[in-house]
Amino acid sequence: MKSKILFQSDGNSYLQDVTNNLMLYLPRELLKQIEKRLNNSNSSIFGNSTYYERKADFLLEKLSDQRNVEESFSGRLSPEMVENTFANTRQITFELTERCNLHCKYCAYGELYGDYLPRQNKDLPWAFVDQLIEYMCKYWASSRYASVYKSIAVGFYGGEPLLKMDLINQIVRLLKEKSTNSLGFRYNMTTNGILLNQYMDFLVENDVQLLISLDGDECGNSYRVTKAGKNPFHKIVSNVMLLKESFPEYFKERVMFASVLHNKNSVSGIKNFFRKQFDKEARISEVNPVGIKYEKKEQFNSMYRNTMVSLNQAEDYDKIKEDMFVNDPDTNTLMYYLHTYSGNCIKNYRGFFIEKETERWLPTGTCMPFGKRIFLTAAGKILPCERIGHQYSLGYVDQDGVNIDFREIANRYNQYYDNLQSQCSACYHLKHCLQCIFQLDGIENKPVCNGYFNETRFQKYLSENIAFLCNNSKLYKKIMDEVILEE
Ligand code: SF4
Numbered sequence: 237m238k239s240k241i242l243f244q245s246d247g248n249s250y251l252q253d254v255t256n257n258l259m260l261y262l263p264r265e266l267l268k269q270i271e272k273r274l275n276n277s278n279s280s281i282f283g284n285s286t287y288y289e290r291k292a293d294f295l296l297e298k299l300s301d302q303r304n305v306e307e308s309f310s311g312r313l314s315p316e317m318v319e320n321t322f323a324n325t326r327q328i329t330f331e332l333t334e335r336c337n338l339h340c341k342y343c344a345y346g347e348l349y350g351d352y353l354p355r356q357n358k359d360l361p362w363a364f365v366d367q368l369i370e371y372m373c374k375y376w377a378s379s380r381y382a383s384v385y386k387s388i389a390v391g392f393y394g395g396e397p398l399l400k401m402d403l404i405n406q407i408v409r410l411l412k413e414k415s416t417n418s419l420g421f422r423y424n425m426t427t428n429g430i431l432l433n434q435y436m437d438f439l440v441e442n443d444v445q446l447l448i449s450l451d452g453d454e455c456g457n458s459y460r461v462t463k464a465g466k467n468p469f470h471k472i473v474s475n476v477m478l479l480k481e482s483f484p485e486y487f488k489e490r491v492m493f494a495s496v497l498h499n500k501n502s503v504s505g506i507k508n509f510f511r512k513q514f515d516k517e518a519r520i521s522e523v524n525p526v527g528i529k530y531e532k533k534e535q536f537n538s539m540y541r542n543t544m545v546s547l548n549q550a551e552d553y554d555k556i557k558e559d560m561f562v563n564d565p566d567t568n569t570l571m572y573y574l575h576t577y578s579g580n581c582i583k584n585y586r587g588f589f590i591e592k593e594t595e596r597w598l599p600t601g602t603c604m605p606f607g608k609r610i611f612l613t614a615a616g617k618i619l620p621c622e623r624i625g626h627q628y629s630l631g632y633v634d635q636d637g638v639n640i641d642f643r644e645i646a647n648r649y650n651q652y653y654d655n656l657q658s659q660c661s662a663c664y665h666l667k668h669c670l671q672c673i674f675q676l677d678g679i680e681n682k683p684v685c686n687g688y689f690n691e692t693r694f695q696k697y698l699s700e701n702i703a704f705l706c707n708n709s710k711l712y713k714k715i716m717d718e719v720i721l722e723e
């Protein structure tokens with residue numbers, strides 16, 4: 237992989253230094269000299285005396301490589317790293333039940349997908365929760381637990397979590413007992429809102445952050461149906477209105493919405509609906525394209541709608557893009573570009589102290605196991621999050637306790653990295669890779685990564701970002717001022 241890439245954007249020339257995270261604008265004369273030097277490493281321009289020759293010489297000398305990009309991404313996971321991350325996890329999410337009072341057509345556990353074991357209407361046994369919390373308590377009391385004060389997020393997930401209010405009550409009660417001056421818990425829940433009217437007092441009292449799933453107006457919500465095939469739109473909206481009127485402050489601060497984009501709604505329709513109805517913005521995602529059963533591909537294709545395509549069709553395109561900010565796909569890409577290549581962002585505090593030359597990063601964009609969360613399924617499986625197939629569980633809980641083998645997890649991840657190594661080491665996306673290995677088909681053998689960037693694709697990516705930035709120059713300051721990317 238080359239460490240310096242020349243590219244054009246809107247008739248201008250640039251040099252992207254991949255190793256040092258720098259992008260330089262090149263006037264035509266300087267470009268000529270740099271090209272000459274890059275195309276023929278033996279041709280020295282030392283001794284030449286024109287201004288641009290000396291400048292090219294100076295720049296390339298200053299940007300000379302200490303080591304290549306691939307080398308810096310040759311990190312390996314050790315069992316200790318996995319265990320430390322486990323001890324310091326930011327969130328535990330409980331899949332309280334596999335049951336749901338809706339039967340959404342695009343549900344990740346529904347008929348379209350083959351990645352999950354068939355749902356058996358299981359409820360998460362209290363004993364599993366109790367075992368996991370007790371196990372975690374030992375870590376929170378140990379020296380592995382790094383923070384002086386830790387606030388751990390506890391998520392309630394389903395199925396529909398409000399079907400298991402008894403279990404939620406038990407968990408909250410237990411965690412109140414476990415809270416200390418240096419350890420606290422805060423709660424969040426993803427719900428379809430059908431039972432909201434029955435339990436809103438409890439949710440407000442415990443300051444539970446709510447993410448309500450609703451796909452916009454009545455037509456937009458047509459894939460979210462009851463078991464009898466009815467659209468519950470009016471029931472959900474009336475429950476949400478009741479919550480808003482009864483607890484306006486809580487509603488303002490703690491309630492968010494999530495919508496899935498498909499062929500029965502649009503980005504513009506969703507935005508306008510939530511603004512008008514609840515004075516809120518919704519988080520919009522696409523129907524998950526990973527793990528679709530072969531025989532369901534056609535059904536999926538007719539349902540799937542790409543955010544960019546939908547945005548391009550919006551009448552109020554510019555306004556929506558501005559409102560969406562980093563949720564707009566172009567701005568989102570620019571944000572990652574600036575964070576990775578502008579040279580003006582550091583990843584974390586370590587970046588101030590550790591010499592770039594010695595640091596080894598883990599390949600791919602996969603989170604550290606348990607770095608984002610510990611997800612406990614109703615069947616007792618432990619996963620790194622709720623978005624990946626259950627075949628990738630990292631351990632399990634049963635009546636007898638928690639079973640996690642940190643060495644096996646480290647070995648498994650390292651094997652996954654090895655399986656991708658030949659693609660990753662040649663990929664220009666390496667430094668800003670967002671690809672989760674669990675979202676690739678066939679990770680146990682020879683996965684093919686569609687995110688792979690060869691030189692041409694990378695040049696196009698750089699060129700498009702610079703062109704977009706030139707046309708939206710205010711975004712530079714806004715992104716730098718307002719966005720912090722969590723690791
Ligand atoms: S999708 Fe992959 S990278 Fe993202 S949280 Fe889950 S396991 Fe981690």
Ligand code: SF4
Pocket residue numbers: 600601656659660661663664665666667669670671685686687688689
């Ligand atoms: S995009 Fe794919 S090939 Fe490229 S670095 Fe990431 S995982 Fe590897």
